[in-house]
Amino acid sequence: MEMKRPARVLVLNVSPSVDCGRFPIKRIVHDTVTVSADLVADGHDVVRGRLAYRVRPDGLWQFVPLAHQGNDRYQGTFKTTTVGVYEYRVEGYIDAYATWRERFEKKRAINQDLPRELAQLAQIIAQHLAMASSLPEDVRIQLAQVQQQLESLDVEAAADLATSKVLQDLMLKAQDDQDVGRSEIFLVRVDRPRALFGAWYEFFPRSCAREGSRHGTFAESEPFLEYVAGLGFDVVYLPPIHPIGTIHRKGVNNHTTAKASDPGSPWAIGSAQGGHLAIEPSLGTLADFDHFHQSVQQLGMELAMDITFQCAPDHPWVQEHPEWFSHFPDGSIQYAENPPKKYEDVYPLNFDTPAWQALWEALKDVVKFWADRGVRIFRVDNPHTKPLAFWEWLIGQIQAQYPDAIFLSEAFTRPKLMYALSKAGFSQSYTYFAWRNTPADLRQYLMELTRTEVKEFFRPNFWPNTPDILPEFLQTPNVTAFAIRLILAATLAASYGIYGPAYELLESRPVRPGSEEYDHSEKYEIRHWDLSQTPNLQHLIRQVNAIRHQEAALHNNHSLEFHGCDNPMLLVYSKQSQVDGRVLLMVVNTDPVYTQSGWTALNMQILGMADDAVYIVHDLLTDARYEWRGPYNYVELRPDSYNAHIFRIEAKEGI
CATH class of the missing domain: 2.60.40.1180 (Golgi alpha-mannosidase II)
Known part of the structure; x- marks a missing residue:
């Protein structure tokens, strides 16, 4: 079998890339993607490069010439115009015509061997006409005309035509693809702007009842949405809204014994009323949820929904699919543990189950169910406790059908695992911001996020507090401490969020000294928030969010x-x-x-x-x-x- 002649140009060190192209870089619509590469060839011939890109799966390839940056480094850019996945590669080739022209100009200056050089140009044009596999017909016709003209003109006129801008442009279009060296294909995940920029507000609808001791509903929460919109937030994030388990339900401050009136933790999902596709009856119905969602949108905000893949002991899956859970030797299902802590109200899913494919499909159906109802932002609880391959598959499946879907990773874990989750497809991630308080710490951390390869795939979302985290810096009713962390979060990162009304009302008491958990945490009980109490941070929040909307620099x-x-x-x-x-x-x-x-x-x-x-x-x-x-x-x-x-x-x- 005849061996194909290798291209003379090697394409090396393509940037940006994530793990040599294993994972996509991230951009948003209307971003500029700047790509660099080394194009290395033997000898002194003129090397050209071009950047090829297209929208997957079947967009037409577009080509951008690369500019030489020196020392065999070349660079080109393209614009992202649509949400989805782009692919790009760098191509390099020897420009036979440009190499000829450089030599010809030198010889023309001393009137040396011009007829022979022009004859060689005719050979180069003939080779391009014969070998260019994808030569446009108009270029082929024009090149053939130039070839005929060169044969009929005298030496001086032929020399002018041979070095003209017209012929230069034609020869650039007539490159023979068979002699092109190509890099591997690299990917760009392009998201809508909300994946990069937005202010998030988390609250519990069940705490929005008109009477503070009663369980609130979606309908009663809708007036509160006007308050959130008035503060200038872009995204409303709700903790889980599904039925809450009754078996081993936790009481106030995570007490192992609950009273009949205790609502339980929303993260203990599932009861006789349903599982991940159902609504907690105390909140309302699916129709009430849809109306609440419409109200969010009418106020110019988006709804972010919590995705928590774990089950309460009375979740329907426990009876229907016991094979999806791990079991103790006595046959009972294993509850969640983080010794010495026990979480008897939660059963983790077993991703090592032999029935893993059915489990994966069921979890995908959960996300798809809510995406079908119009939800496009998902905050995912503890994704680092599930396989990375699962997230890469799930997010890919959902975004293939809903390209505008956004996933926020709630993973406070080892840095490389947090980064791996982002590589696997998460659009944004919680960060260590809550524990970076000094200028030195903040500088070091932000330099890592914005000046290393991390910037290509990891989008930070800065939260100074969450229902799980009351940092030591905020364990004082000092309005200035809360103001500092708000301004830092909102101006250092394009996306930030707060858990409110705890934040703006300066909730600062931990459950015990040395703990980062709130006393009387809203995770386990219904709270009544007096939005008129002073001091508070409402005015500053409005100001900062208004500045964020006004100033594109942020x-x-x-x-x-x-x-x-x-x-x-x-x-x-x-x-x-x-x-x-x-x-x-x-x-x-x-x-x-x-x-x-x-x-x-x-x-x-x-x-x-x-x-x-x-x-x-x-x-x-x-x-x-x-x-x-x-x-x-x-x-x-x-x-x-x-x-x-x-x-x-x-x-x-x-x-």
Whole structure:
């Protein structure tokens, strides 16, 4: 069998890629994907490169010429225009015509061997006409015409035609695909903008009854949605809304014995009233849920639904599919444990069951059921306790039918496992933000998220609190502590969320010293929240969310840059918008108790200004304006004020 001649150009070190292309990089619609690669060939011939890309599964290949960056490195870009999966590869080839033209120009300058060189060009054109497998017909006709003209012209006229822009363009279109070196194919998962940017608000509908001691309903929760929308949030996230188990139900503060009036934990899913496809009867019906969902949308927000793949002992699956669970030697089903803690109200699913395929399909049907009802955002509980291969399959299956579906991973676990979940398909992830409090810790962590390969696949969603987590920093009714963490979360990350009303009402008491669990946690009891109580953080939340909607610089993570300051308690950082070019500069005092002051040391090049520039910093929190000069400027932040600046940098003449 005749061996095909290998291409002379090797395509190496393609970037960006995740694990050599095993997993897709992530982008949103209207993003620019910049691809680089080494194109290496022998000798001194001219090397060309092109970036090929298309939308899967059967979009037409589009081609973008690569620009030489030096040292055999080439680069090109393409725009994402639709939600879905793109694929791309880098191609390199020897440009015989450009190689010929470089040599010809040198010889023409000294009038050396021009007829022979023109004859060689005729051979090159003939080879392209004979071998180009996908040559467009119009290009073929025009090349044949040029070939005829070259034969009829005198040497000088032929030389002009041979080096003309017309022939250069034709030869670029006439590349022989048989001599092209190609990289492997790489993938881009393109999501809608909400996968990158949004403010989330979590609350328990059962705590929205008009009388605080009674179980609330979806209908009674709808007026509360107006409050959430008024705070400026984009996503309403509900804890599980399914029937809650009665067997081994937990009581107040996770007590092992529940009273008859205790509602139980929503994460103990399933009872005689149904499982993951049913609604907790105390909340209402499926029709009530649909009406609630419509109200969320009418207020300009989206609904995020909790996906928790575990069962209460009285979940219908326990009787119908005991093979989906692990068993103790005595035959009883194993409950969840994290020694010394026991969770008798929860049965984990056994993903090692021989019936794993049926289990996978059933879990996919759960997500599909709610997606069919219009839900497009899913917050997934503890995904790190289920196989990575399962998530890659499930998310792929759902997004194949619903490309706009978004999945948030709630995994507070080992960093590489969190990253692996993102690679497997999760659109966003909870992070370690709740435990990063000092400027040094925050800088180090954010640099990892935005300046390493992690940025290609991991989208952070910063939560200063959750129903499970009351960090030590917030275990004080100090409004400044809550304000600091809110501003940091909302300006460092494009997506952030709070569990409310606990957050804005400064809920700060742990169940016991040294614990990060709330006292009288809403996970186990119905709470009555007095939204009129003071002090509270409602005004600041409205301000910050309004700034987030107004300033496109806060809609991305990639432009985050840290700047210097001589006070280690002050964190100084900036973000810039690719949409309008505006730059925001944040200065945050991370000390909730004492006034802190210092001198900034701004990187003026990053801010797009000369070192001696005079400019205005407009504080979007207070509407104050200050004239600054160059990188070194004095700041002083007091806990009895905002304790932070969110500056928009403006030209001096804009006062």
